[in-house]
Amino acid sequence: MASETFVQLAIPCFDGHYDHWNMLMENFLRSKEYWHVVSEGITEPTDNATMTQAQRTELDGQWLKDLKAKNYLFQAIDRSILETILCKDTSKHIWDFMKKKYQGSARAKRQQLQALRTEFETLQMRSGESIIDYFSQTMAIMNKMRIHGDKTEDVTIVEKILRSMTPAFNFVVCSIEESHDIDELSIDKLQSSLLVHERKFNQQEKEEQALKASTENHLATRGDRGRGRSRGRGRGNYDRGNQHQHQHQH
Template identity: 30%
Template sequence: MTTPTASLLPPVFNGEHYHIWSVKMKAYLRGQGLWQYVEEERQPPQLGPNPTLNQIRMHEEEASRAPRALSHIHSAITDLVFTRIMACETTKESWDKLRKEFMGSDTRRNMQVLNLRREFETLRMQEAEKVKEYVDRLMNIVNKIKLLGVQMPGSKIVEKVMVSLPERFEAKISSLEDSKDLTQITMTELVHALQAQEQRRLLRLEDANEGAMLATYKGKSMQGNYRKATGEKRGKERSNNQWNKAGGMRNFPACSHCKKKGHAEYKCYFRPGIQCRACKQFGHIEKVCRNKGE
């Protein structure tokens, strides 16, 4: 006897997110061919007189389908949830009990739908938000409304996306209006067109940023070179002009002591009143003394 694989096991409901579990469980029961016994509480036909063995076998198979569907529901819920439906005898009664317990009454469900519709109508795409992020938020609300039993037409969702886009998509919307019938465009086509526009805009922004960074780098480099050249020029000017200042070599007249230019008289090495520390004579300093060695 083969054991069922994990993919064939029903989804387990622990009391949270009933709307998700109900969709999965409905698909599971349909895959097993048992959903009609939950939805309609279908009963097997009665056997006629003198049934054949094949008719008896088919009748037994049909009669076992409703209890099998109920068994699948029991195995798909935890013990805490099972206490809510343990008194229910039929599959439909158990399913409706779970729906009432975890989805609320029709009044409460209608209020939930009304709140979700209001959120759907007021939702707007943010300026810095991407198209996919906004569409995901929008479709999340739509899916919640569908789980509550209310269907929303695809054309209304497309219209909602187009009227709630930021100003940067105005050119794309105008292009779509000129080239296509917006009443026939699908949500997938619209999202792909908007994403293409968004990608082109991002590429242009990246190119503009790279150009600005390159221009800034060149400007700083040229400014640095200019400052360097200016500094070198100023240094040369200072070096060239230091001899033209007051007290420079070219501006001094000939010294009255040594008859040479380029220094002031009070700094001359051959002043009459100065005494040499080497030979003790007057008229010169030790640096230019000829008798210093002796």
């Protein structure tokens, strides 16, 4: 009873990733000695009347194996998929249907995954881009990759983000790498740390801009005053000069 339960649990269930399931299921059926009827099918003689008893026994054995193989396939494949299989006469019919329907889509998925991996590897944070936007973009690509079967671990994503930040974050990245075990650093924690530093950067930038504007205003005001005094002194000297010249003439 226990061994029967184990056998039931060992059946590889189709999870949408055809190539992986195909490999596991073929190996499973080979271990049960049913693979021949699944891959080759059953060849019945054209004239049953001329069959010997041994041939009849052999054929019955083939049909029994096919029945058991079908039973395993029924358990491995979801009902919603089984309902789309028009011909379920033999295990070979079911196997060929799965191959035709899902192997092509598996190839397309591999191509899409490769394109997403390239996009992920070449992704760089743009100058002026916020931490929130960069993390969102990175995780959007990663989630698409995972939908297509990618098994990239979080530590790889953390390392990717750290090495693709803008130069403004170089000091912060070094600080994080020195103070944290990268293998244990979660994506959320990394984002939180970088957000704290981003807020400091932004605050510092605002203060520097405010100081710069204040200094420029102060210098402009002093310049205006200086020009005003200079103009005043010029007019006074000019008026006194004219007055002196007028008295001399008289």
